[in-house]
Amino acid sequence: MPSSPATPPAPKVLGVAVPTPLRKLFDYRPCQPGPSAGWQPGMRVRVPFGRREVVGIIVECRDTSDFGLASLKPVSACLDSQPLPADWLWLCRFTARYYQHALGDALHQALPVLLRQGRPLEARTRERWQLTATGQAADAASLGRARRQAELLELLRQHPRGVVGSVISAQGFTRAQLRALAEKGLAECREEPLTAAPSTPGSALLAEPALTLNREQATALSELHQGLDRYHPCLLQGVTGSGKTEVYLQLIEAIVAQGRQALVLVPEIGLTPQTLARFRRRFRVPVVALHSGLTDAERLDAWEAARAGRSPIVIGTRSAIFTPLARPGAIIVDEEHDGSYKQQDGLRYHARDLAIARAHKHRIPIVLGSATPSLESLVQARAGNYRHLRLTRRASSHAPARLELIDLRGRSRQGGLIPPAIDAIKGALGAGGQVLVFINRRGFAPTLACHNCGWLAECDWCDSRLTLHRQPPQLTCHHCERQRSIPDACPDCGSADLRPLGTGTERSEESLGELFPDVCVHRIDRDSTRRKDAFETTLNEIRRGEPCLLVGTQMLAKGHHLPHVTLVVVVNADAGLYASDFRALEHSAQLLIQVAGRAGRAERPGRVLVQTLHPDDPHLRLLAESGYDALAENLLEERRIAGLPPYRHMALLRLESPREADGLTLAGEAAGALRQWLQARELAVDCLGPVPAPMERRQGRYHVQVMLSAARRSSLHEASAWLTAWMEQSPLARRARWNLDIDPQTLS
Structure with missing residues (x-):
């Protein structure tokens, strides 16, 4: 008989990644006894680290250590019998390497919270009771005087697939009655996963038929x-309301029919419930969601269901890119241009870019969908690296509404609205439509001012003004979240003539309530939707179709289907036109088009009014007259001439310290050292700075930046790796916080 393959000898050293900012592995000795499957990369272990124990992940198994085997501490315990998926470990290692981040912290962030704490990687289960063959043939009368057992027998007979234990309890039956049926051989219990229980073999894939596609x-x-x-890789560019989601659904149908899984990323948690509901209506297979609104237990259940392959469809926000898939078949990134896909603290990854890397690794298709694609994706499509697919027609019979620019100069305003806009709102409401008033400012007013001496309410900790809120009444800094009571008099001159400056969502809501007292006004912003399910409850009221006014920030602009909105009014389109960030105009244009796309999505045509103090601005006029594609071409040419992304690659070193001098000194030394190194290596990387950040003081700390720019991505990463190592060894760096942001999406 052939001999069984020899078990590989146990390694003498385990290289473990632990959740720390240090960019290295820590060596430990294996403990005894080890896991039955042998020590393998990807296994979670509990290890001593300083004065505490932490959960780390084995990355390397080897026989030597630079510290000598006798000096190594042993692993306290192995938490897994099998390693975490190899493709998940690859993605985390790629992420840490590309974004110049500590591997241990990257692995820590990519795990569900309960796995970070050492919980077993197993699904929560529930009981499902069903009749045995004997029970199916049994007569309830044979149970004699056990009336409740007889009723339970009939309940189970009505459900051949079984009944969940909690449902049986809700019907008033007891576990004693269930056990009695089991002891008589009439019923049996089986355990099944709480999340994404597998669908019945042979059942139809679709719960409702697919829609007919246009050409x-x-x-x-x-x-x-x-x-x-x-x-x-495909860039699916479709105007708002053109049916991109239906294309996704029919693509996923083909993927799932092959026995594979699809991962769908959406930009905002507010979009997840409606997307999830639509997918669950269409498919009979389990669909799970991953987003920050889940409890830790729910998130682990969904993560495990995807890893085990029980859920063919996984929908989630940014962090869902780290969800392991047993049989990956396709990745879809909806609204791929959205800035929410970029993590802005800690591990500063971009979920869209990781999705592309992951699709390449798995050799599967990836679809990037948007009405207003990012300039990075447009350049890739222009170069032929992405297949560029276009949907130019709406599913409804109406073309997308054009932007109508309205001059704000010299006009009286009420709640930020000028008379032509108010008249248009009256007309739309009178015709039975709904109106969306878009203003991307929370609160009642951007700040409070003294009409006598000009004093402005400013934050003591940030270079910003305090926002005036009425619900509840207070002054709030939206950068550090510090709050102050509203003063009775000016702290400078003592005048009681304090007035709000500008308009926020609360002020627009109040003014519209006064102008249209018989019409319901719904305000949707971060403040009004803090309560769980408040956002979805408000959307359900809006979708009833009764005439109403919606006042909202960009929360309401992204992806929501509001079929009864016939008019959109943008209160002030100028906020993003003249910002210091070179991406501000791109992002502002994308937001305007997304907002405009909420109008005229059903039977009645839509109209979009854009109030502006700069109606002759060439970029704004180009967007209004020729659309997003024309503006994107213009912006790409400007970026090419200026040597900015996507034609060059960028990294941003951000430093912050309580004392201004410390940050500037460290940044200056880092930039000087890097320039010397670049000159010695003759590496084509530009180093600009140090310069103060656009908001220099934030949360009581001073912020400084150094920018790296290169035509070759490899050169940028080589310089970034050297700079990271220099910062880690610099004594001055201990006085400041710092991070290196690869491919930054904002310079703030």
Whole structure:
């Protein structure tokens, strides 16, 4: 008989990544006894680290250590019998390497909270009771005087697939009655996962039929079907309301029919419930969601269901990119341009870019969908690296509404609205429509001012003004969240003539309530939707179709289907036109188009009014007259001439310290050392700075920046790795916080 393969000898040293900012592995000796499957990379272990114990992940198994085997501490315990998925470990290592981040911290952030704490990687289960073959043939009368057992027998008979234990309890039956049936051989219990219980073999895939596609949708889907078995990146650019989601659904149908899984990323937690509901209505297979609104236990259940392959469809926000898939088949990134995909603290990854890397690794198709694609994606499509698919027609019979610019100069305003806009609102409400008033400022007013001496309410900890709120009445800094009571008099001159300056959502809500007292006004911003389910409850009221006014920030602009909105009024379109960030105009234009897309999505055509103090601005006029594509071409040419992304690659070293001098000194030394190193290596990387951040003082700390820019990504990463190592060894760096942001999406 052939001999069984020899078990590989146990390693003498385990290289463990622990959750720390230090960019290295820590060596430990294996403990005894070890896991039955042997020590392997990807296993979680509990290890002593300083004066505490932490959960780390084995990354390397080897026989030597630079510290000598006798000096190594042993692992306290192995927490897994099998390693975490190899592709998940690869993605985390790639992320840490690309974004110049500590591997231990990257692995820590990519795990559900309960796994970080050492909980077993197993699904929560529930009981499902069903009749045995004997029970199916039994007569309830044979149970004699056990009336409740007989009723329970009939309940189970009505459900051949079984009944969940909690449902049986809700019907008033007891566990004693269930056990009695089991002891008589009439019923049996089986354990099943609480989340994503597998669907019945042979059942139909679709719960409702797919919609009929128009010619453009059918062409796009045909192109996507041609790449189901390979890495096939596609940019699906479709105007708002053109049916991109239906294309996603029919693509996923083909993927799931092959026995594979699809991962769908959405930018905002507010979009997750409606997306999840639509997918669950369409498919009979389990669909799970991953987002920050879940409890730790729910998140682990969903993560495990995806890892085990029980859920063919996974929907989630940014962090869901780290969800392991047993049989990956496709990745879809909806609203791929959205800034929410970029993590702005800690591990500063971009979920869209990681999705592309992951699709390439798995050799599966990836779809990037948007009405207003990012300039980075447009350049890739122009170069032929992405297949560019277009949907130019709406599913409804109406074309997308054009932007109508309205001059604010010299006009009286009420709640930020001028008379032509108010008249348009009256007309839309009178015709039975709904109106969306978009203002991307929370609170009642951007600040409070003294009409006598000009004093402005400013934050003591940030270079910003305090926002006036009425619900509850207070002054709040939206950068550090510090709050102050509203003063009775000016602290400088003592005048009681304090007035709000500008307009926020609360002030617009109040003014519209006065102008239209018989119409319901819904305000949707971060303040009004703090309560759980408040956002979805408000949206459900809006979707009833009764005439109403919606006052909202960008929360309401992204992806929501509001079929009864016929008019959109943008209170002030100028906020993003003249900001210091070079991406501000791109992001502002994308937001305007997204907001405009909420109008005219059903039977009645839509109209979009854009109030502005700069109606002759060439960029704004180009957007209004020729659309987003024309403006994007213009912006790309400007970026090419200026040597800015996407034509060059960028990294940003951010430093912050309580004392201004400490940050400037450290940044100056780091920039000087880097320039000397670049000159010696003859590496083509530009080093600019140090300069104060656009908001120099924030949360009581001074912020300084050094920018790196290069035409070759490899050169930028080589310089970034050297700079990171220099910062870690610099004694001055202990006096400041710092981070290196690869591919920053904002310079603030």
